[in-house]
Amino acid sequence: MITPAADASPLGAHADLASSRASLPGSEAPGAPHLLGLLDVFGDDFVRTPHPWLDLLRAAAPVYLDPGTGLWLVSRHRDVRRVLLDPAVFRPDNAQDAVTALPVAALRVLARAGFQLPPALANNGTDSHPGLRQVVARFLSSRRVAAAVPAIERIAGELLSAARSRLDSDGVCDLFASFAQVLPCRVLMDLLGIDGTAPTELIRWSDAALELFWGRPAARQQVELAELVGEFHTWLADTVQSRTAAPESLIGALTRHRLPGGEPLDPQTAISVCFFVFIAGQITTGQLIATVLRRALAEPGLWPRVAHEPGLAQGWTEEVLRREPPVTTWRRVTAQPVELGGVELPAGAQLLLALMGAGSDPEVFAEPGRMCPHRPNVRRHLAFGAGSHRCPGAALARAEAAVALRSAARALPQVRLAVGEAEPPMLGLLSFRAPLRVMVTAQ
Template sequence: MTFAAQSVSAGDPAGLLDLFGDDFVRDPYPWLAALREESPVYYDPGTGLWLVSRYRDIRQVLLDPDAFHPDNAQNTVTPLPIGVLRVLARAGFKLPPALANNGSASHAGLRRVVTRFFNARRVAAAVPVIERIADDLLTDIRQRMDVTGGDDLFTSFAQVLPCRVLMELLGIDGVSPATLIRWSDASLELFWGRPTPERQLELAALVGEFHRWLTRTVTDGTAPRDSFIGALAEHRLPDGRPLDVETAVGVCFFVFIAGQSTTGQLIATVLSRALADGDLWSRAAREEGPAEAWVEEVLRREPPVTTWRRVTARPVELGRVELPAGAQLLLMLMGSGSDPDVFASPERLCPHRANVRRHLAFGVGRHRCPGASLARTEAAVALRAAARHLPRVRLAEEAGDGPMLGLLSFRAPLRVAVEQRHQVT
């Protein structure tokens, strides 16, 4: 079977589904709806992945780690040529099972280390930190806009806020936020993108730098015992052995990327969609509650983590399709949030819908995102603070045509261009 685009796009009757194509990246919803309705477990020849698009099937996979293993969650989507592998090898790059890609007995203990730093109590205590950093950034943006009339809230705010927050919460120093952002973005593109061989070499050099810095940070022995790095150093595996350096670095690699890049992508989408709703923008500045409700609806409809991978441990039936052992699955998390069997009028952003927290944006089960509470809180604080500091801001005319991040598992606007509204006197 070929999943032809005429099923969902009359404008491209000869095309095929391309998960990296501009049509899909900019408006994936018709494709996702057609997948759910016509072929909810569909083999995509372009990627070699089985696309799972119905809510109930995705939830089944995530809740059955014995049948569906996470081992492929962080594998590179585009094969790495020899030259790129050599660059990574020279940097000592390894990515052993740690968190998202770990189905072994060591996962539960490592997860407890991470969740201890991102639990509800710590996140609540971090709100003043998030607010202070947001106010600092937005004060600079407002002053700059008074001169220039416009700004990009992605590069100046959405990207930077979660990076600086993460650095303070985890006690990270010795590197600038800009460098950490560059390393993190390069890692996402190399592992989840479709870069050219030339681009892969550029990205591998940055990922190698990131890995060397993480290794030095983990092994230099200067981290306080009550810090995140210190907690990893104190951690013991199920057999009593200390955590090895490679796995500790793998944990940091995942946490540092997820804690800043994906949260920045969420904030960018939240701001972009809120700015398109003038009433919501003004209410978020004045009232308690609208920001949190808006964030939850964006997570349901347009999450930054759009897909995640699993591999079958044995032959299994899913959605009336017989899958062999070793089948590579792509769980369409974004599509699950628009499943009409679960969410009424899924195409509408409806804050305060009764079952909004049933979405799967953070996964479910033993691999549910440990940073979910922090991501939600940062996005809500970011929206409230931006609405207060920039009450007369609006999306610039060119904002709708801005670039989009279109990786296999990550999607967000790469620019949130805004301008000042003129006051009517």
């Protein structure tokens, strides 16, 4: 199956973008500086139809200093991959820094909660990173994920049964809120031995953390989000420091972990590990599932096939990861002056790696705007990063999304996207993008 991507059309607000892009030989392309001056990575144009902008960046300015954020946007596959594979020169230290400066009132809220996130996983460039990553990776290994598939299918079945009841009673159902969000949260809690809180609470805390650190909220909203993030941190601190976690749980493993010098892991770093894993391990997978479901429902003829055709759910998931990953960008900072993509960067340059843009680079992927579930080189995308900081939860995210799609197509064979759902509300943070609603109705 080879089909045009739904977002292959040019931006409605800037219809000249596609025609300008088509003739761009390089950074001197006529009109390119003017068009890039209109780019707003938080704007509705970019959030809803990012690919024309990413195409323009790759063709005209593959390493581009965005005046709106002060970040260097890196959009070509080869440049993004080079950065990810060289953490000594392109350090991960800024990966979890707040995108929007926090006001004093929000900082006070976090301080009262004892909030601090020392380097642990995504933002850790020290020699403690390999060991900490290994602890987490053991819980998310391919072997453990394969063994967990029956449990994933069971939980999916329970959630879809409730969704079917809601469809029967109300005529419509939101598969994002009732299914896509909840499935990975429950699975992660089982895998990591998390208890003491409800899935809905963990989702609410995680959403708040993403918005606070990767969004552009107003000052008053930042204070409200900080309250929720503080609650999350307090719960994590109580859980880690209580020493009551089961020995076979992630928290139990962290309490036994020793740093390279032989000293035990300090509680704050253990909390930081959990903070990142509990967010990244479920909220981004929920976003992936939402996109996978939505794109499958919009694809003519795919929904009935994906229920039973071997490998189709996995192939569709992989193409969504390539074309519309939930983690669209990631940050790095240069440790020294360096040349990248023909641009001389100073030490301390803040980089924004366009993981989504790299997945549609025509130098790597033929006809990148087409969804091809059996594309031979599809796993060359960088949706999970690369190198020593590659996402340890990749196998789990792939498995959950494929199971979710196949299970939903089997349990709800007659559903379709509800009328008026052509443009659902979208999550549009600096590094995260997904539909916030997948409203379906029975045919």
